[in-house]
Amino acid sequence: MPELPEVETIVRCLRPLVTGxxxxxxxxPSLRANGIGSPVLRRxxxxxxxxxxxxxxxxxxxxxxxxxxxxxxxxxxHLSPGGRGQSRALVVHLGMTGRLTCxxxxxxxxxxxxLILSLNEPGRWLHYADIRxxxxxxxxxxxxxxxxxxxxxxxxxxxxxxxxxxxxxxAMLKSLLLDQRFLRGLGNIYADESLFRARLxxxxxxxxxxxxxxxxxxxxxxxxxxxxxxxxGSSISDYVDGFGNAGYFQHEHQVxxxxxxxxxxxxxLIRKIVIASRSTxxxxxxxxxxxxxxxxxCSSPRKQA
DNA sequence: ATCGGTACCTGCACGC
DNA sequence: TGCGTGCAGGTACCGA
Numbered sequence: 454m455p456e457l458p459e460v461e462t463i464v465r466c467l468r469p470l471v472t473g474x475x476x477x478x479x480x481x482p483s484l485r486a487n488g489i490g491s492p493v494l495r496r497x498x499x500x501x502x503x504x505x506x507x508x509x510x511x512x513x514x515x516x517x518x519x520x521x522x523x524x525x526x527x528x529x530x531h532l533s534p535g536g537r538g539q540s541r542a543l544v545v546h547l548g549m550t551g552r553l554t555c556x557x558x559x560x561x562x563x564x565x566x567x568l569i570l571s572l573n574e575p576g577r578w579l580h581y582a583d584i585r586x587x588x589x590x591x592x593x594x595x596x597x598x599x600x601x602x603x604x605x606x607x608x609x610x611x612x613x614x615x616x617x618x619x620x621x622x623x624a625m626l627k628s629l630l631l632d633q634r635f636l637r638g639l640g641n642i643y644a645d646e647s648l649f650r651a652r653l654x655x656x657x658x659x660x661x662x663x664x665x666x667x668x669x670x671x672x673x674x675x676x677x678x679x680x681x682x683x684x685x686g687s688s689i690s691d692y693v694d695g696f697g698n699a700g701y702f703q704h705e706h707q708v709x710x711x712x713x714x715x716x717x718x719x720x721x722l723i724r725k726i727v728i729a730s731r732s733t734x735x736x737x738x739x740x741x742x743x744x745x746x747x748x749x750x751c752s753s754p755r756k757q758a
Numbered sequence: 759a760t761c762g763g764t765a766c767c768t769g770c771a772c773g774c
Numbered sequence: 775t776g777c778g779t780g781c782a783g784g785t786a787c788c789g790a
Contacts, residue, residue, distance in 0.1 A: 565768090584767080587766070623759075690769085690770090729762085
């Protein structure tokens with residue numbers, strides 16, 4: 454699942470390969486397979502102003518990629534000229550199984566390849582594939598504010614600001630960390646790993662944290678993300694970087710998908726519960742801080758592995 | 759403000 | 775072997 458560290462890894466792979474390159478052409482293989490107006494493609498290409506996918510191709514043909522940035526879990530390709538005197542960008546969200554890779558062929562590598570961009574560099578194509586099609590491609594104007602609804606980046610926010618945000622929210626920590634309007638970039642893996650490092654119970658209420666606990670969460674979250682980026686992200690099922698290589702942070706997970714295995718810190722067995730409709734992994738002994746006195750009905754215990 | 763539930767979507771593990 | 779079922783979780787949306 455591409456979360457902040459995976460998207461950051463992909464951006465770092467692709468940046469030197471595509472920056473300054475011109476998009477010579479774009480192909481939509483699912484268009485060939487499903488026909489014009491296919492609902493499949495319309496869902497992937499989130500762009501209500503385009504009446505036909507062909508308009509999307511027309512809009513990015515011939516433009517250059519000025520720079521590539523990560524914004525939360527989104528990849529942002531800034532385009533120039535943007536058209537209509539605007540500053541435009543191609544925004545890519547990889548959903549759960551999305552892959553964005555640099556390839557040496559224009560031929561789709563998988564049956565789930567949805568977009569292929571040919572660049573003005575011999576033997577260099579950008580492929581977008583997504584098995585489960587939760588990912589989205591979107592052309593936006595800089596003024597659109599599509600990305601401005603997201604919260605601050607966890608690696609950029611100061612502790613003072615983070616503590617202020619926490620105090621203002623009553624929600625459970627796990628729910629909050631998954632909320633992209635609160636912080637942008639964390640998903641299920643790194644929310645669980647961050648809470649473990651911070652030794653905080655996932656059902657603890659944000660506003661009830663004391664300063665020391667807030668500080669542990671702040672640093673636990675940032676350390677987790679930095680280590681994950683250094684390891685090239687976590688490859689659980691589908692994730693690969695811009696070169697098609699798997700990451701290896703999954704080998705360093707301390708709680709995520711380790712249900713029933715001993716805690717690396719105390720040896721207690723890792724438990725799995727459900728919070729915010731998401732499987733949540735934690736150590737019942739290390740992560741007592743802030744745990745609810747009465748177990749909330751939304752965190753009913755599930756089967757142990 | 760915050761929650762649960764549902765929809766979207768495919769591959770895989772599982773039990774029978 | 776083959777079939778049905780549950781699970782995985784990103785965002786969007788609805789209703790409470």
